Amino acid sequence: MIHIYCGDGKGKTTAALGLAVRFAGSGRRVYFLQFLKGTPSCELSILAHIPHITVQRNDKDFGFSFGMTPGQKQEAAAMHNHHFQEAVRACQTGDYGMLVLDECLGALSSGLLDGRALRDFLQNRPSDFEVVMTGRNPPDDLLELADYVSEIRKIKHPFDRGIQARMGVEK
Numbered sequence: 788m789i790h791i792y793c794g795d796g797k798g799k800t801t802a803a804l805g806l807a808v809r810f811a812g813s814g815r816r817v818y819f820l821q822f823l824k825g826t827p828s829c830e831l832s833i834l835a836h837i838p839h840i841t842v843q844r845n846d847k848d849f850g851f852s853f854g855m856t857p858g859q860k861q862e863a864a865a866m867h868n869h870h871f872q873e874a875v876r877a878c879q880t881g882d883y884g885m886l887v888l889d890e891c892l893g894a895l896s897s898g899l900l901d902g903r904a905l906r907d908f909l910q911n912r913p914s915d916f917e918v919v920m921t922g923r924n925p926p927d928d929l930l931e932l933a934d935y936v937s938e939i940r941k942i943k944h945p946f947d948r949g950i951q952a953r954m955g956v957e958k
Contacts (some may be wrong), residue, residue: 788934789909790919793892796939797957799921803887804830806919811839815884818843820874822867824851829955841877843870852897864899871900875908878916885917892922892929900932906932 790806800821805818811860811884825848834840849855851861857952871888877936878886909918909932920929930936953957 788917789929789932790917790935790937791892791925791929791933792919792921792937793923793925793937794939794941796941797944798939799952800830800889802937803919803921804834805886807834807887808837808841810885810917811837815839815889816882816937817885818840818874818877818883818890819887820869820870821845821889823849823852823863823890823897826958828958833836841883843874845870849894852893853856854898860897860899867894867900868904871904878898878912881913884915885918885919887921889919891920891923894922894924895926896922902926918934 790803792802800850804819808820811817819831819834819840819842821842821844823845825845829844831844834842847868849859852863855863874886875889877883888905891900891905895902895905906928909929912918925933925936931937946952
């Protein structure tokens, strides 16, 4: 099935990670691909210690997409699309039962991920394969395609008071 965790609230990646850990705990393999984020995070460092979970992330941190130069956007798009194709190939081997595409919705809306390739994969994946996507503002066609859609809405966040991301909580 297809899962979407979207919205402006904190917890989309955390929800996807929880599902990935649950899936790996059942003895099945997860490919976790993260878009847009390039800085180290505690949640991903622990995944390296969990058998059955493969993590692929950016080789470089480009910062927020709205602050990228055209050259950085081109480089980021090439990297994201390359990593996505690697993930698709890995998942087509039958070795994995779940693909997590963390922040793919942001990469998609920023033009940093090939939407046609994503939709083609979603529509042609094996019937018993789980795909989890996170990010803000999913397009209507992906919402329609999804089996689960959970919106995480920010009501209050310490960042609004100038408190930066804290190790082990937000990063």
